Amino acid sequence: MSTHHVHKSLPILLALAAGACTTTAETSTSSSSSSSGAASAGASSTTNVSSSRPASSTSAATSTITVSSSTTASSMTTASSDTTASSGTTGSSGDMTSSSGTAVCAVTPPSTWAAPDFAANAANALALRARLEALAGTGIMRTAEQGTSTALLSELNAVLNAETPSLASVVTPAFLPVITDSFEEFAEVAAAGPVASLIDGGGQWAPGAAGGITGGTGARGINEGGIEVRQIVHKGLFTGGAFYSEAVRLTTGTINEATIDSIAALWGGNPTLDPAGSKVHSANYSFGMGYHARIVTSLIAAKAYAADGACNAERDAAIVTLFRDWELSMFARALFYANGAIVKAQSAVYLDKVAALHELAEGLGLVWGYHGVTTPNAGPLSGGARVSTDAVIESLLTTLKVNRTDLGASNLGDYVEAGSTIQADSAAAEEIVRAAFGLQSGDFAAIRTPTPG
Amino acid sequence: MQRVWSLCLLVLAGACTTSNPPAETFDREGMLRAMVDVVIIPSFQASVDSATALHTSVGALCTTPDTAALTAAQDAWRTARRDWKRTLAFQFGPVEELLAGSAVDTWPTAFIFLEGGISGATVIDEAFVHGRSESQRGLPALEYLLFGTARDNAAALERLAPAGTPGPRCQYLVAAASELTTNLQAVVDAWRNQYREEFTSAGKGSATYPTVKAAVDQVVNQLVVASEAIAGARLAQPLGLRATGAPEPTLVESPFSDNAAADMLDILQGMENLHRCRLGSEDSLGLDDFLRSTSAETDASVLQEIEELRAGLQSIPAPLRIAVVDHNALVHTVYQHSRDVKRVFGTNVVAALGVTLVFNDNDGD
Numbered sequence: 001m002s003t004h005h006v007h008k009s010l011p012i013l014l015a016l017a018a019g020a021c022t023t024t025a026e027t028s029t030s031s032s033s034s035s036s037g038a039a040s041a042g043a044s045s046t047t048n049v050s051s052s053r054p055a056s057s058t059s060a061a062t063s064t065i066t067v068s069s070s071t072t073a074s075s076m077t078t079a080s081s082d083t084t085a086s087s088g089t090t091g092s093s094g095d096m097t098s099s100s101g102t103a104v105c106a107v108t109p110p111s112t113w114a115a116p117d118f119a120a121n122a123a124n125a126l127a128l129r130a131r132l133e134a135l136a137g138t139g140i141m142r143t144a145e146q147g148t149s150t151a152l153l154s155e156l157n158a159v160l161n162a163e164t165p166s167l168a169s170v171v172t173p174a175f176l177p178v179i180t181d182s183f184e185e186f187a188e189v190a191a192a193g194p195v196a197s198l199i200d201g202g203g204q205w206a207p208g209a210a211g212g213i214t215g216g217t218g219a220r221g222i223n224e225g226g227i228e229v230r231q232i233v234h235k236g237l238f239t240g241g242a243f244y245s246e247a248v249r250l251t252t253g254t255i256n257e258a259t260i261d262s263i264a265a266l267w268g269g270n271p272t273l274d275p276a277g278s279k280v281h282s283a284n285y286s287f288g289m290g291y292h293a294r295i296v297t298s299l300i301a302a303k304a305y306a307a308d309g310a311c312n313a314e315r316d317a318a319i320v321t322l323f324r325d326w327e328l329s330m331f332a333r334a335l336f337y338a339n340g341a342i343v344k345a346q347s348a349v350y351l352d353k354v355a356a357l358h359e360l361a362e363g364l365g366l367v368w369g370y371h372g373v374t375t376p377n378a379g380p381l382s383g384g385a386r387v388s389t390d391a392v393i394e395s396l397l398t399t400l401k402v403n404r405t406d407l408g409a410s411n412l413g414d415y416v417e418a419g420s421t422i423q424a425d426s427a428a429a430e431e432i433v434r435a436a437f438g439l440q441s442g443d444f445a446a447i448r449t450p451t452p453g
Numbered sequence: 454m455q456r457v458w459s460l461c462l463l464v465l466a467g468a469c470t471t472s473n474p475p476a477e478t479f480d481r482e483g484m485l486r487a488m489v490d491v492v493i494i495p496s497f498q499a500s501v502d503s504a505t506a507l508h509t510s511v512g513a514l515c516t517t518p519d520t521a522a523l524t525a526a527q528d529a530w531r532t533a534r535r536d537w538k539r540t541l542a543f544q545f546g547p548v549e550e551l552l553a554g555s556a557v558d559t560w561p562t563a564f565i566f567l568e569g570g571i572s573g574a575t576v577i578d579e580a581f582v583h584g585r586s587e588s589q590r591g592l593p594a595l596e597y598l599l600f601g602t603a604r605d606n607a608a609a610l611e612r613l614a615p616a617g618t619p620g621p622r623c624q625y626l627v628a629a630a631s632e633l634t635t636n637l638q639a640v641v642d643a644w645r646n647q648y649r650e651e652f653t654s655a656g657k658g659s660a661t662y663p664t665v666k667a668a669v670d671q672v673v674n675q676l677v678v679a680s681e682a683i684a685g686a687r688l689a690q691p692l693g694l695r696a697t698g699a700p701e702p703t704l705v706e707s708p709f710s711d712n713a714a715a716d717m718l719d720i721l722q723g724m725e726n727l728h729r730c731r732l733g734s735e736d737s738l739g740l741d742d743f744l745r746s747t748s749a750e751t752d753a754s755v756l757q758e759i760e761e762l763r764a765g766l767q768s769i770p771a772p773l774r775i776a777v778v779d780h781n782a783l784v785h786t787v788y789q790h791s792r793d794v795k796r797v798f799g800t801n802v803v804a805a806l807g808v809t810l811v812f813n814d815n816d817g818d
Contacts, residue, residue, distance in 0.1 A: 126697065126698075129696075129697050130697045130699060133696040133697050137696050137818075138690075138695075138696050138701055138704060143561075146561050146563055146588065147561075147562075147563020147564065147565045147566035147567070147588060147589070148561050148562070148563065148564060148565060149565070150565065193566055193569065194563065194566050194585075194586045194588075194589075196584075196586070213566075213586075216552075216555055216559075216586070216587050217555045217559045217587050217588065219563070219586075219588060231818075234818070270698070277694075278689070278694040278695065278698060280695070280696055280697070362818070
């Protein structure tokens, strides 16, 4: 089964997005903001998080899926062209007009990505990436797990709020309470220190009051609820909890080539978007699930179209496609982890059980961040910032034994006990995602054993 | 099996596709025997010997704690470090089954937990150290105690023996050296008593290696692992290539002794030793001979890439933690050489010998 099968549903989503473009193209192009949109992120502070974000509801995404289930990809193209024509946008070339005298897009996207000014264009995005690594990548949360630093609650909050732009300035209001709870949990885990095992001699989950740092060389900080807390913070923030939503925000103003560089950086791409080169955060996981090349194609197209005012519809369609692939690849990765955890959780080897909890936490973080991501009232994503709904995410988290308001009250530790429900719960999670994204049951072969690329 | 194929594709698309297997005329069983007897067991024995010398040395230090004894113990640590690193290319079998790899060489050292353990201990002996997590044991923990985070011998000595009197850190040092020796001896014993027969009877009754090819696969896969150990954790990580792209000097290996470049050179030396089946004056039937039986060009590429990486590593001004910042472009170039070594083993050798490559699905976090 190839990964292409997964995307049978994509034309539906793209058609929807195109519909959204039809109604919002003028709004999008007439909006004003900084050239890249990133500068405003830099000016944001923790207290500005709420006010700087569009307040439209997330229900748009849900209704979009339902309404457009019969729409085709070709209709998307038509709609986009019509939008361009009716907007009266003048192309860059005088002879690039339709028979009716309106400008048409004559841009053919190149085959390769070029971003000579990536560092400057994406400066804020790259700075945010560095802040996230300092917090939950190679920085304080990881070094605390490794026993080379402390991680007091005050120290964690200090890193979250450090510098400009700070991570705190781009955390969504919905994910901020998760971060707050995660920090409290992590500080307790770090204080508990290393523990040989979180399972007693009878094979029962026995984490003590706060869990601890376990798993041999892996050194995973796992709380009493069976959650590796750092993963929730790290994965949640580089997806919907901060970076994805920040990328959505960038699409609400003027979209130019610099904007696309910033979006690429927030996704986690390197300056050349070379799949063989360094790629971090979402880009790394998109690659693992076989979506990297697709997203790069969308970025190349979006950037090429962004250089020509006659190509706004094409640009917006490419943007919608890349956001849909970004989101879908994160949910696919979560399912990949949930499926992979089945065998590991039931292994007789303790380190395998820890690995199962690690992978489950990674997947949970990848999807949890999308909870509460709001749809902007302008730009190509005004028809829906995402496909997943809050109800879908809540259902996923509940199915996988997560307590959303108190991580310590979660019950993932049950999964490493004999006779657990992990297989059934993983299957249920697949069903939730299948329904939400309109996937076919056959698509899951590619999700369980993905082909990176 | 499905998992194996998918994981292969993760890193090297097509690498799993075994090419035409080489002619069966080459004495692969003889090669496996030579590898064990000429390189593998003698190398692990050298590691035991130098660990034993380290144990003796730290014992002397904690009897007479002075600068000369500290320096001697630090030198003994470097020797033990060298001999252990030269075994990475064949750390399969007993090393995995006995979990010796993590017990001997988990880094970074969890020095905050280690200090907490020492301060709360009533008896510090080998059993106490053995009960600590891997990141508080083995060579990295010994490095922390011998060199100190400040890289200041006077300070390190004062911490081991406050006001000249050996303290609990010295007890931990001696106990950790003893535990290190015990763990390494167990590996050598396992090779001599069971695993040698298991490995060399591949295809002739071996439970672990039902075919000779399975044993050859093991060897080549471990060489790929060793090459990735250089390219990934030891170069890409401090270069920041696994994160933001900005150098991360704190992520170098052996940070307190500034032994990071030597570590990589020794890993590479161990790879070459196994590839050529050569150790000291002993030179026997190796992977190089096997390769030449099917593709002399590939063998030449292996040796060329190893030499280029060695030259590159030697050209990095010490210490690496400073070089990743001050000589960033140079370290990047060396990193590319390390990728070339990984590629030549993971692609060219695999194709030439019809090896099945297996990767783990570690996503780096």
